[in-house]
Amino acid sequence: MASTAQDPAPSDDTSALIDALGQSAFLTMGAMTKIAAEHDLSLTQLRVLAILRDRRLRMTDLAAYLGLEKSTLSGLVARAETRGLVGRAADRSDKRAVEVFLTEDGQLLGKRIAAELADQLAPVVSALRPAERRSLQELLAKALDATVQFEG
Amino acid sequence: MASTAQDPAPSDDTSALIDALGQSAFLTMGAMTKIAAEHDLSLTQLRVLAILRDRRLRMTDLAAYLGLEKSTLSGLVARAETRGLVGRAADRSDKRAVEVFLTEDGQLLGKRIAAELADQLAPVVSALRPAERRSLQELLAKALDATVQFEG
């Protein structure tokens, strides 16, 4: 059972793990933010590229993935569309709905960014021996599986 | 040796680790963003609270920690000051400089947020057995040590 937020922080080694998760999160997000900035994108635009990599989504669904209001999406998608990264298409079955998808340029940029992220995180990866990498990946996967709130 | 960003993504299990790091980063940042929002704070304000937890910093140094321009800090700190979370004080040795520090309210809020983050990430932690937690924490620590660009 978790401590309630009223209590002081748990002093067992749980907090060391949480600290480590927080630090690795800032490190990873920092790398992503840097790469995004180099391509003149926000972190959110980067996420759009990642989310739409292998699917097309309606505005409302994309908003849900991102945890944003649909009105926010309108502007976001409009800017991305102006830059030629995404396209909009009317849904055949529901005339109210709009599907968003990556253009060829968007696909290319997405792949490039994934490669750059791998480069950026290379020091982290190479600090570990192959067996340790596998171990870390498996532990993270196990921990992540316990949670529902994540998008791919 | 890292792949250059021109190459396609490396297909070895390095990419599985990077994916896991990315997912855990979004999960952790998501938890932080949610908590921040509940307290009407941005993620950046949350970071300010964390960074100033155990030190007082000059505007320029705080900006460096955050990776922001000092002009950005002026507004950020002004808003936090209005809310009574931080204070400003003139540096005795350098009349140009301003030191920023947490008020008592800021300290309290920082502690509360840390506890809430622990709660929020409890499902992740409890998905692992104690030995696995230690293992994950150690692997993350080792990986993080390899990198310079992080603040506490």
Added chain:
DNA sequence: TATTGTTATACTCTATAACTATA
């Protein structure tokens, strides 16, 4: 001259509220 910090300006991100069109 160089550095510290603020102010002015502009753009992006975000939410809320009001709206149109379709279901």
Added chain:
DNA sequence: TATAGTTATAGAGTATAACAATA
């Protein structure tokens, strides 16, 4: 009526450029 999406509006976050005060 309810849902999908856009537009209008407003506030926060961010950067660049110009500035004042101090080093």
